[in-house]
């Protein structure tokens with residue numbers, strides 16, 4: 262009996278360790294998902310609802326969103342979608358993805374000026390990590406992108 266319990270625990274552990282975003286997919290939203298009431302598209306990339314550790318994750322041709330993403334304020338949902346979309350185009354740089362997302366949102370009328378502050382204050386209360394700058398610096402750069410041309 263002890264042996265069986267040990268085997269069961271090990272199996273669970275292996276599933277946890279080996280799980281990729283793919284195996285955690287809850288729903289396929291397709292290439293033109295409705296995000297906060299607006300149909301969005303990103304270079305044909307497919308969107309999925311998935312159990313992942315971050316709020317969202319971009320991979321070539323695929324974008325993953327955690328279930329709680331869909332309860333964020335609309336500006337945040339659009340910004341995060343645009344940010345993950347940007348990774349499809351500008352590569353893995355977080356600063357470049359932020360900048361691209363802010364300009365796209367501005368140019369397409371998604372982000373009025375007050376949205377910028379909301380996005381800044383809402384998202385980045387984190388102290389920063391290897392890829393994401395601490396909040397004030399990241400916000401400052403996003404505001405610079407928003408106000409720069411084109």
Ligand SMILES: [Zn+2]
Pocket residue numbers: 344345348354355358
């Ligand atoms: Zn990113």
